[in-house]
Amino acid sequence: MNSIVLSSPVLSGGNLIRILISEITGLEPHIPPPPQKYTDENWHFDGEFVTTEITPGGKLAERLRSENVRPIFLVRSLFDLVVDQYRYYASGSPNPQNHHLKDLPPDDGLAIIINGGDIRAHNFPGLGVWARQQQEMLRFAMENPCYVLSYEKLLGDPRGQIITLARYLDVNATMTKREEWATMCTSLLKEKTTLSLQGSSRFRYGLSGCSDGILKEMHYRMVDRILEKYAPDLGGIGAELGFHEITAKPPRVVREKLDRLFVATIFKSGTKLLELIVERLTGLSPTYLGMEVGSDYEDPTPIRFEKNEFFIWHNVPSPAVKARLRKECAKPIFLIRNIYDLAVAQYFHFAKDVDKEIGHGTKTASYFTSIGQDEGISSVLCGTRSEKFTWHGFGYYLRQTQEILKFAKEYPCHIILFDRLVMFKKTEILELAAFLDIRIEEHVVDELLETSSLEAMRKARTKHVGSGNHFRKGQPGSHINVLKEHHYHMINHLVHEYAPLLPGLCHELGFGDLIDPRGTKERYPSERGVSHLTDQAKLASR
Structure with a gap:
């Protein structure tokens, strides 16, 4: 097995994932000292399983590719990350010496976590570091083999996520063994969230959606500015890869x-x-x-x-x-x-008088039956005016x-x-x-x-x-079973007359x-x- 590198933001659930990977692989994790955990240029790893907080960009991304390691990246909602980091440094850490934000008002403490700053000789890097880290994780994932695990998805489907993780690690195991891992994951998550609700610091909170009701509008504006400055592509890449939860705000x-x-x-x-x-x-x-x-x-x-x-x-x-x-x-x-399917849908709306049963009928079914489908479609496309049917035509919608x-x-x-x-x-x-x-x-x-x-x-x-x-x-594309060649010609003419810019805009x-x-x-x-x-x-x- 290639060496495993697990990277995650601080307080994003990295300890939980480390336990699970150790259980799946049987490997003991190596945790480098803090300078090596973060530094891009001089980072190196010892052992078969390294847990760290590196950002896989620039030269480090090249090293990860060249050294043929197996990267695993853990991502998490930025808003929940802010709240859990604040709670940890305010009173949640089991070590009182880490309670650097204890005497600050909550609003100020949250602002320090987001914007960064020095408090009691401790430097807070700010959310920009972790936002950029997750952006580069996803950017790396778009171009290289790796596994990205969302903390929110793990909470929502621990069994499915843990089985997929084992598959990525090429661990051959019986279905029974995989079920044991899934049960263990579920148990750890249950214990984690239960203890969080009870105020225990053992797992440092870790509830999904914990930012709702804690962060204020000013904090959300701060995060928006941080994203714009340090990780402008995070939202777009996250949406494309299915990790929209990283930047999505609570409902x-x-x-x-x-x-x-x-x-x-x-x-x-x-x-x-x-x-x-x-x-x-x-x-x-x-x-x-x-x-x-x-x-x-x-x-x-x-x-x-x-x-x-x-x-x-x-x-x-x-x-x-x-x-x-x-x-x-x-x-x-x-x-x-699609303009061709749209034309067909509009024709059948009138030809079938589809809303007559709910009191919004057009009373046009008999008219379209009398003129036939071919002429009926032409009437909808070009428009017509009579006692039985008056219509402005398809050009309006183009x-x-x-x-x-x-x-x-x-x-x-x-x-x-x-x-x-x-x-x-x-x-x-x-x-x-x-x-x-x-x-x-x-x-x-x-x-x-x-x-x-x-x-x-x-x-x-x-x-x-x-x-x-x-x-x-x-059903997309069903127009091919309805329209005739001259109908396509008519639609093309209507585009030319009513929407000449449409083809260029579409392109x-x-x-x-x-x-x-x-x-x-x-x-x-x-x-x-x-x-x-x-x-x-x-x-x-x-």
Whole structure:
């Protein structure tokens, strides 16, 4: 077995992981003296298992690669890390000589932990050191074989995490032995959290979410400044690799800061799906507008932000709407969809009159039956005006999509492509949570994946309003079974006339599958490729 190097921030659970690795491998850990634990340039290791607090960047990253070691990196929520470090140095350490912050007011002590400083001849490096360390750990993991373990994920699924760790260490063991390790891990975690609740210092607290209710708004602002200065890429890399919990704020803090959450969707782009996801992620309720407000989606007047609610409608980011969002310092989320699938979804909305059972019918089913599918699609695309059906055409929604992408270059917002949301739902949910600064546990993600499935949403809607017909298919790429060649030509012409900037914006922001007939499934078959493109869009929107 290659030598194992375990690195973790101070008070992130490193002692617990050291015990588990020793149990799995049978190796005794070697702990270097403090200067060697932190120094990048002169660090070296002795023995087969070294525990340290190094930052794997620069020359040290090269050494880790060249010496063929087996790195294991432990990461943890920065906010919980701050609180546990403060508690340790205030009164939690079993050695009273370490209680350097004991006589300071809690707010000042927490500020020292975050910003750094000298107290009682003890130097606190500040959170920037540990934020940068975790950023470089994840950056190293993107390019090199290693194992990254999240403290929060270990608490949420100790059995799964410990079995995966054993697999990474190439330890051949029976299922019984692996179950013993998992049981041991669960027992240690239970003892750790129980003692923490009782005030024992043996395991130095270690509760997930312990920062909620302790850190104040000023502390969160301090952490934001530290991240911007020392680890500006940590949030983005963490979201891409599935470790959004490192920088995600507790739900209570997020709710307090989401009093201006604005969601705008294209008609038939998956509004109810996104509404459900946002509602479950934030704990906020949607603000519903009645039919009496009309359909002038470029008018900012109906936009309102209520306490414990998020606003959702089909707004176009017109100059007036954009001005309102800027004035309110709103946090916008936009939902768009592959334009060919969108056209088909809009056609079937009218042809099947899908909302008639809930009292919002269009009374257009017989009209579309009489003219046939081919002509019906053409009517939806080009628009028509008669006693039986009046419609402004598809160009309006192409322009709306174009304006959304334009706004993404001007103002921080989050754009979701429905096709990716359906195909890579877990990744998209985690990226949305990262945008909202929401910490979300693995079991919550799994529950959300289940409740947001097409079948589950149909059942819920049937129970609530008596019909689930509103949700037809939602299958990306199904337009190839509906549209004919001349329909594609018509859509291309509408793009040219109503949204000439759309192709260039899609290319620039990484949403090529929006206007590609092949769609997301054929264009980007791997989730990794789509995630990369999403990062490009995020950078462009800053």
